[in-house]
Amino acid sequence: MKTRPCPSRTAPAFLLVALVFATPALAFHWPWQSASRPEVAMPPHPVVSIITGDQPPEARSVPGVVAARYxxxxxxxxxxxxxxxxVDIGDVVSAGQSLAALNPEDLQGNVDAxxxxxxxxxxxxxxxxxxADRTxxxxxxxxASVAVLEQAETALTAAEAAYEQAGSELVRARxxxxFATINAPFAGVISDVYEDTGAIVAPxxxxxxxxxxxELEAMIDLPGASSATAKVGxxxxxWVDGMTAETLTAEIRVIEPVADPVTRTRRIRLTLAHSDDLRIGTLIRARPAVTRAPVLTVPEQAIVMRDAVPHVWVVSRPEAAEAFVSLRAIRTGESTVADPLITEPFPAEPVTNQPVIVTSGLEAGEEIxxxxxxxxxxxxxxxxxxxx
Incomplete structure (x- = not known):
């Protein structure tokens, strides 16, 4: 009995593979093969930028408050x-007016004693x-013996000293x-109250x-860079905060020698030429009275340091071409702090948004x-x- 050869089961699979590779029109991709896609040109990414310009008066000034000189x-x-x-806070008082009093009964008892x-x-x-006379x-x-006479003289001296001491105690009690009454040493206004009626007050x-x-004056706090160049006079x-049109002239009277340990600012006191329309506690802003030349500032975070020289990326936007950036060296002045009274001297993260004055290298209207x-x-x- 002859056995017939069994047809192979893999023959159709080989024929299919050969057909696929032999016929380009029927070519396809397996799931594990990556299909090539045509690259599409993407537009340039937008940038976060600003237009440089003259710093407004409010930004070049520092806040302060009107305070009494005395x-x-x-x-x-x-x-x-x-x-x-x-009296209470805000009351206007005259010189010699009674402002507070202690209980007189206790003090009178000390006088009687x-x-x-x-x-x-x-x-x-x-x-x-x-x-002593009899002795x-x-x-x-x-x-009488000499010893008895000496005792009598000693007793007399002690009695005289005790009498002088008792007289001094009476003067002190009076x-x-x-002192049980506080009188105003000069005319003014009550600016603060620390104790209420009924409290036991220590000397x-x-x-x-x-x-x-x-006599009113303006009181401001300057950061280290600004206070280092300030001089008396x-x-x-x-001007009152929010009223830049009405400015007052002033000059530095006192620069406190010790900086504040928390804010690292230095207290500056300014003598006001006219203070009739101001009141104690009025919020003001102040700036040096210098020439009003344009002052350009850039954020500190926009500065790139190259070889210890500050640079900024300037954006050029030609009319018929694509915009592009170019690195430009600049010269900077001191950093300005918008509100030094509340600026933290040692923040948790580096402060990178303080405005820095640009002295050269940029012009107003350029984009960075x-x-x-x-x-x-x-x-x-x-x-x-x-x-x-």
């Missing part, structure tokens, strides 16, 4: 309970004098009774503050890149400008 914290010179305070002690010391003094007479007759503890409203322009400055290349095409 202000005093008033307190009692003795311990007592506050029973009367007829001191007077009684003085009377007792006076009696002891008279007794000691009479004893001297007996000693002259050789009836002075303390006179020297402040009870209220009086400020003279006759420099002219300033001062403020974000992504480290990923650009010379001549790189860029798209439209977008807001950050």
């Amino acid at each position: 202000e005093v914290d008033l307190g009692f010179q003795t311990l007592g309970r506050l029973v009367d305070r007829p 001191a007077r009684a002690a003085l009377d007792a010391a006076e009696v002891q003094l008279r007794t000691a004098r009479a004893t 001297r007479e007996l000693a002259r007759r050789n009836v 002075d303390a009774r006179s 020297g503890a402040p009870v209220l503050k009086i400020s003279a409203d006759s 420099d002219a300033y322009e001062v 890149v403020t974000r992504g400055i480290h990923s650009l290349a010379e001549g790189q095409p860029v798209g439209r400008s977008v807001a950050p």
